[in-house]
Amino acid sequence: MHIDTLAVQTLRHHEHGAVVPPVHLASTFALDPATGEGPYAYQRGGNPTRAALETVLAALDGASHGFAFATGMAATAAVFETLRSGDVVVLPTSVYGGTYRFVERLLPARGITARYVDDLSALTDDDLPERTRMVFVETPANPTLRITDLRRVAELAHRHGALLVVDNTFMTPVLQRPLELGADIVVQSATKYLGGHSDLLAGVVTTDDPALAETLALAQKAGGGVLAPQDSFRLIQSIKTLPLRLGRQQDNAVAIAAHLRSHEGIAAVLTPGSASEEEARVHAEQAAGPGAVLSFRLAPGLDRVRFLRALNLPAYAVSLGGVESLICHPATMTHEAMTPEARDRAGITDDLLRLSVGIERVDDLIADLDQALAAAR
Structure with a gap:
């Protein structure tokens, strides 16, 4: 089945x-x-x-x-x-x-x-x-x-x-x-x-x-x-609702990643396969989609705290995978147990943010991210 x-x-x-x-x-x-x-x-x-x-x-x-x-x-x-x-x-x-x-x-x-x-x-x-x-x-x-x-x-x-x-x-x-x-x-x-x-x-x-x-x-x-x-x-x-929830979350995440890649306020967007063509090929062969988590870095000159405080929809919290969108700062939250040297080696820089995308209307999520990016200037 x-x-x-x-x-x-x-x-x-x-x-x-x-x-x-x-x-x-x-x-x-x-x-x-x-x-x-x-x-x-x-x-x-x-x-x-x-x-x-x-x-x-x-x-x-x-x-x-x-x-x-x-x-x-x-x-x-x-x-x-x-x-x-x-x-x-x-x-x-x-x-x-x-x-x-x-x-x-x-x-x-x-x-x-x-x-x-x-x-x-x-x-x-x-x-x-x-x-x-x-x-x-x-x-x-x-x-x-x-x-x-x-x-x-x-x-x-x-x-x-x-x-x-x-x-x-x-x-x-x-x-x-x-x-x-x-x-x-x-x-x-x-x-x-x-x-x-x-x-x-x-x-x-x-x-x-x-x-x-x-x-x-x-x-x-x-x-x-x-x-x-x-x-x-x-x-x-x-x-019982996992496939339905994850399908909506993944669709939302794909749309948000595409939008952020074209936004002048974003320096980089990380998604499964974005590191290289080879990783993209491997992921496409062993997985059925990119999932619903993405990470990104703000462009120079944008204030991270101001951006996070301006967000109305994603909560600033650890964890992921819930029906509600969550955003976190891995260096001080999910990966704070690592030494600075270990985080640096892993690519978990101080400017990296992780977004777990929920099932909200994607237009509302994108609009919220846009207004928060504008407020971060």
Whole structure:
């Protein structure tokens, strides 16, 4: 089935013929006294509502196993539980600030080394040190929108016995399906597009590998960062409109990017594939569209604070993927955990702004951006 149908119809009829799943709030479940067994025992280990959500998440990614976590970073942390002391993880220099914080602050104490690469698409065998066990990719990268060739990196990683992990938050399975491109694990912040309304925190991990699924299930149960039943239910419902929301958001973003590229108040616009013809070709081959996030730099002489204060529609806030447009300053917000040197290497300059485009009328968004640019002079 097409993903538009899967988003709605993966779960069908439930108790009493209900067309939506019930919310099971129980923290504990009765077991068979003779065997001590039952389908569920304690909510942290499993819950029918969360299990229903995980079925949907796996179906969307074309995976055999799905896991729902309380936050995107809880999901990412579970993925890093697949590493052991002495292992090396390779990441792009332009990576989400929360991931950077986790890698830099927590992994060294576990004896795990991180190596950052400017352009993962140019990765060679010589760039993978001995004991490389994971290549962690964001494509498009946050917030530079740089593109990584997933098929090529998967082949390289697997040749060295390493896993390819893809953070697919920006694309979602609607626009990109990394497991079909060679990835071993996909992670997403479901707070963003999957939730889509800026009103819940959640994280997702999917995989087709049974052994990895066992490790992830243990990390989920032992770590305890599971998604609550109420939020699991809400996420199931939100996912049903994901293709519709993201389609409108993407159309709006394409129009806004084209408008800003022709505006004298804008020095540069960054979108997936804008860095080079090769990145544009790769993205066109592995994704179904550019998504709904773009970054840009104001022209010299324009005041950033004045511009942001003049905006009426996009809120100045972290996060992305909601139905409402949001704008942020990555250097001091989403990527503030990075050192100035790390941000400079990643291309996250002080003049860079990131815009997450919502479902508002695009004419209204463009008019608002125009008046704010005029006010910034």
